[in-house]
Amino acid sequence: MRIDDLRIDFATEHGWADVVNGVSFEIGGNEIVGLVGESGSGKTVTGLSVLGLVPSPPGRRSGGHIWFRDTDLTAMSPHRLRGIRGNEVSMIFQEPMTSLNPAFTIGDQIAETYRRHRGVSRKSGMHRAAEMLDMVGIPNATARVRDYPHELSGGMRQRAMIAMALCCDPQLLIADEPTTALDVTVQAQILDLLVSLRDELGMGVIFITHDLGVVAEVCDRVVVMYAGEVVETSPARDLFSRPRHPYTEGLLSAMPQLGSRSGRLASIAGRTPEPWAMPTGCRFGPRCPYSEHECTTGPIPLRSTGVDRQARCVRTDELDLRGAQ
Numbered sequence: 545m546r547i548d549d550l551r552i553d554f555a556t557e558h559g560w561a562d563v564v565n566g567v568s569f570e571i572g573g574n575e576i577v578g579l580v581g582e583s584g585s586g587k588t589v590t591g592l593s594v595l596g597l598v599p600s601p602p603g604r605r606s607g608g609h610i611w612f613r614d615t616d617l618t619a620m621s622p623h624r625l626r627g628i629r630g631n632e633v634s635m636i637f638q639e640p641m642t643s644l645n646p647a648f649t650i651g652d653q654i655a656e657t658y659r660r661h662r663g664v665s666r667k668s669g670m671h672r673a674a675e676m677l678d679m680v681g682i683p684n685a686t687a688r689v690r691d692y693p694h695e696l697s698g699g700m701r702q703r704a705m706i707a708m709a710l711c712c713d714p715q716l717l718i719a720d721e722p723t724t725a726l727d728v729t730v731q732a733q734i735l736d737l738l739v740s741l742r743d744e745l746g747m748g749v750i751f752i753t754h755d756l757g758v759v760a761e762v763c764d765r766v767v768v769m770y771a772g773e774v775v776e777t778s779p780a781r782d783l784f785s786r787p788r789h790p791y792t793e794g795l796l797s798a799m800p801q802l803g804s805r806s807g808r809l810a811s812i813a814g815r816t817p818e819p820w821a822m823p824t825g826c827r828f829g830p831r832c833p834y835s836e837h838e839c840t841t842g843p844i845p846l847r848s849t850g851v852d853r854q855a856r857c858v859r860t861d862e863l864d865l866r867g868a869q
Contacts, residue, residue: 545611546569546570547568547610548610549566549567549608550566550593550610551566551608554603554819555602555604558820561819562822563603563819567769569774573715575749575764576739576748577749577751577767579591579752580795581769585772586769586772587752590769593605593610594750595633596617597629605618633715634710634714635709636702636705636706636719637705637720638724640705643705648692649690650677650693650696651677651690654676657708661712677704679710679741681737682700682707699726699727703734706741710741713745716747718752719749720752721752721753721755722734723755735761735762739762756784756799760784766778771817775791775856776792776853776855776856778852778854782850782853785868786867787867788853788865789856790863790865793865793867795812796868798812813831823840824840824842825841825844826839826858834859834863
């Protein structure tokens with residue numbers, strides 16, 4: 545998949561505000577790309593845009609294209625897009641309890657997706673649901689298909705969401721913070737599951753998260769977003785060893801370090817700007833410890849800083865930014 549210059553606006557009492565501004569990146573097969581940043585950076589809206597799930601109103605796509613193989617998803621009719629959504633491109637949402645219908649069994653909800661795209665009988669759909677629950681590691685899957693969402697633990701509900709997303713063997717999976725609110729043991733199991741399924745099915749994965757520890761664990765490349773813009777792209781290993789944008793350095797320094805004796809966690813001063821009141825020039829400028837006058841004179845382009853690396857910073861070549869400890 546290739547996202548080119550994607551722009552998403554939302555109607556507010558202050559007028560139209562851009563929450564995604566010129567976002568571009570690619571995802572290859574058998575690759576996990578991490579989409580990271582603070583809350584409000586535009587990560588989830590970008591993920592929802594791929595499948596045409598941004599509610600309208602209040603949202604609208606004001607520019608850009610989303611290419612899946614050789615097909616422009618932004619030019620598709622709603623009917624054709626429904627044929628791709630959940631079939632060739634699937635999404636795992638943040639909260640499994642609010643994404644699952646409490647009035648239907650887990651099996652019925654997984655089978656519905658499979659029947660919708662494959663045109664099979666209810667019996668075949670339920671058989672596929674049991675297969676998928678077994679694939680994602682839920683014991684006694686044949687019996688658990690008859691359970692309702694409230695009868696499963698948080699980790700099992702998240703596994704059921706993964707089973708639903710993968711039941712049609714998609715080529716691209718969008719995982720929107722799939723381990724949020726899970727304890728660390730279950731989180732590790734879900735991450736291991738996603739990596740093993742990626743290897744087994746050969747699919748690409750967009751992994752949306754604010755947890756850089758998770759990014760280091762599973763991602764091949766990282767796209768860092770701030771205030772609706774991509775501020776850095778990099779292979780994961782290079783990002784952690786030598787960030788090229790001050791915002792990325794701030795995120796890395798704010799990670800809790802095992803065995804730290806400093807007494808206080810580092811933080812990034814200030815707060816993310818409101819979408820209708822973006823600063824002139826670099827959007828991170830008011831919070832950046834390295835900001836100079838040239839950072840405020842106009843839009844900052846995203847430019848190459850090395851092999852497969854980009855950063856949106858006018859001082860990136862002169863700054864010696866600190867990586868993760």
